[in-house]
Amino acid sequence: MDFKALTSYLQQLLLQNNAQVASMASLDIQALNYKTGVEHWSALECIEHLNRYAAYYNPLLTAAGDNFHFGTDSVYKKSWLGHLSIKSIHPDNRKKSKTIKRMNPVNSELDNHCIDTFLHSQTQLETLVAQGDPINFNKKVIPVEFFKFLKLGIGETLEFILLHQKRHLIQAKEMLHAFETKKAQLV
Numbered sequence: 231m232d233f234k235a236l237t238s239y240l241q242q243l244l245l246q247n248n249a250q251v252a253s254m255a256s257l258d259i260q261a262l263n264y265k266t267g268v269e270h271w272s273a274l275e276c277i278e279h280l281n282r283y284a285a286y287y288n289p290l291l292t293a294a295g296d297n298f299h300f301g302t303d304s305v306y307k308k309s310w311l312g313h314l315s316i317k318s319i320h321p322d323n324r325k326k327s328k329t330i331k332r333m334n335p336v337n338s339e340l341d342n343h344c345i346d347t348f349l350h351s352q353t354q355l356e357t358l359v360a361q362g363d364p365i366n367f368n369k370k371v372i373p374v375e376f377f378k379f380l381k382l383g384i385g386e387t388l389e390f391i392l393l394h395q396k397r398h399l400i401q402a403k404e405m406l407h408a409f410e411t412k413k414a415q416l417v
Contacts, residue, residue, distance in 0.1 A: 312386030
């Protein structure tokens, strides 16, 4: 895949994720905080989890975008680590994975501010993706959050973040659907 195709793909993911979260802003706080079990995440907890990842990755991506511009390479290439990371969190992979404790929002008290924070952090990603061609998406400069001496490329990190978002937004949507189902049964 060339950098232009990657940029287009990332922009599409960004738009989809942003639209889904923005649509949640008008929902009742009870629906957003509903969960089917103590250890399950509510829709807001899913978003808070993504906010915690954004707090780590967005500043690194912004700095990388400012410092690593287009070189002779114009084809997006995933490393073995990038491929493995993306595959593990891909929305099609429904296998549960353990969350690092500091990234686990379970039982947090959350409100709509969580949605605002998410949408604000997305503007940073939008700016970086919009730069497109000038950035060398293959440059390995982003330390993996849980194992910092391993590094992902800028493109791999963006793809990882956006697919990770999509995965958890599907989870949030499922929890909102469970709330609506339960609410309908009570009527």
